[in-house]
Amino acid sequence: MITRRQLLKVGAATMVVTSAGLGTFAATRNPSQALEPWSKEAHNFADPRLRALSYAILSPNPHNRQPWQAELVGESEIILTCDLARRLPETDPFDRQITIGLGCFLEAFSIAAAEEGFLASFEYFPNGRPARRLDERPVAKITIRPDNTIAKDPLFAFIKTRRSNKEPYDTNRAIPIDVADRILASGKSNAGVGIDIKPAFVEKFRDLTWRAHEVESLTPRTMQESIDLMRIGKAEINANPDGIDLGGFQLELFSNLGLLDREQMADPASAAFEQGMSMYHRLLHSAMGYVMIVTSDNSRVSQLDAGRTWMRVNLTATQQGVAIHPLSQALQEYREMAVIYDELHRELHVDAPARVQMFARIGYGPEQGPSPRWNMEKCLVNKT
Numbered sequence: 001m002i003t004r005r006q007l008l009k010v011g012a013a014t015m016v017v018t019s020a021g022l023g024t025f026a027a028t029r030n031p032s033q034a035l036e037p038w039s040k041e042a043h044n045f046a047d048p049r050l051r052a053l054s055y056a057i058l059s060p061n062p063h064n065r066q067p068w069q070a071e072l073v074g075e076s077e078i079i080l081t082c083d084l085a086r087r088l089p090e091t092d093p094f095d096r097q098i099t100i101g102l103g104c105f106l107e108a109f110s111i112a113a114a115e116e117g118f119l120a121s122f123e124y125f126p127n128g129r130p131a132r133r134l135d136e137r138p139v140a141k142i143t144i145r146p147d148n149t150i151a152k153d154p155l156f157a158f159i160k161t162r163r164s165n166k167e168p169y170d171t172n173r174a175i176p177i178d179v180a181d182r183i184l185a186s187g188k189s190n191a192g193v194g195i196d197i198k199p200a201f202v203e204k205f206r207d208l209t210w211r212a213h214e215v216e217s218l219t220p221r222t223m224q225e226s227i228d229l230m231r232i233g234k235a236e237i238n239a240n241p242d243g244i245d246l247g248g249f250q251l252e253l254f255s256n257l258g259l260l261d262r263e264q265m266a267d268p269a270s271a272a273f274e275q276g277m278s279m280y281h282r283l284l285h286s287a288m289g290y291v292m293i294v295t296s297d298n299s300r301v302s303q304l305d306a307g308r309t310w311m312r313v314n315l316t317a318t319q320q321g322v323a324i325h326p327l328s329q330a331l332q333e334y335r336e337m338a339v340i341y342d343e344l345h346r347e348l349h350v351d352a353p354a355r356v357q358m359f360a361r362i363g364y365g366p367e368q369g370p371s372p373r374w375n376m377e378k379c380l381v382n383k384t
Helices: 004-027 032-038 048-056 096-115 154-158 177-184 199-218 220-228 233-239 249-256 262-266 271-284 300-319 335-347
Strands: 068-073 077-082 118-124 140-146 192-196 230-232 244-246 289-295 323-326 355-363
Touching: 032 233, 048 068, 048 096, 048 118, 048 140, 068 096, 077 096, 096 118, 096 140, 096 154, 096 300, 096 355, 118 300, 154 300, 177 192, 177 300, 199 220, 199 271, 199 289, 199 335, 220 230, 220 262, 230 233, 230 249, 230 262, 233 249, 262 271, 289 300, 300 323, 300 355, 335 355
Parallel strands: 230 244
Antiparallel strands: 068 077, 077 140, 118 140, 192 289, 289 355, 323 355
């Protein structure tokens, strides 16, 4: 917790800021530039591929790395590749989570194209599938064509209000069975959806997901990977609208006062680290149910399918007014997490070669704003 000396420092600084206009300072902390891709004007392109891409970039993806690169080819094709500099080598050593994020991108593109009467078809890994890690080869070739028979997807309406809600949920409000059933039925392709809202199950996985978070946080190299991707305050978020955004008046004030910095957040003995762990303990123990995506194997194709299904699950939860928060720690494939990884699969009765690809808590939480994004042009390999 913050010490008395630190509190006095905050109090003194707040008085100074107040005299200079605290209300004005607080009101200007919104990183509006980084949020422009969520605006109505962000989709005004003549090319229907660009319009669909402007929605696809709003997809969920690990640590908000936004790894997609799109090359326009001819009049109707896009080559999708991974920006290899945007991977997560410590927590995602085989690029599984990054591949899932690219699958989310494909599903959002498909939904957005259908909204305007275009059918999007995908050829996965047209030049061959990567093995241990992704490489420069295409992840997918996307082709669109007009189709006056294609039905609009009702989930399109929720692309811009979808969130990964990382706040505590209301532990007095249960998930109704009919709502859980709608989320359960939202999947597609070869990735299966599971959901469980039973109290005994929830209690068990509150504990498991907390222990997984502890492992990631107390393993220096995996914790540092997250620390290095933190953007603290409006200026950093606008300059690099990817990674983990830590915005808002209070956090920016603490950062300016030297009470919140990356060195402290990485130090298990610091007040900042302790407070971060306490915050996460509270939110992880507020889960009111869990949803999961399971595939029959762990191939690259299955990972893309898992991402496409996850996009639909996330949008359906939004449609139903349910908050959702991916918890990837227990699924990560590095040595220190192996025991909990095995425990999660054992508790869910998922035996190899089948694989749990996504695991998330659900509940009812406070309304959240959108995450920062690079603008759509940033993902284009060519600018034609």
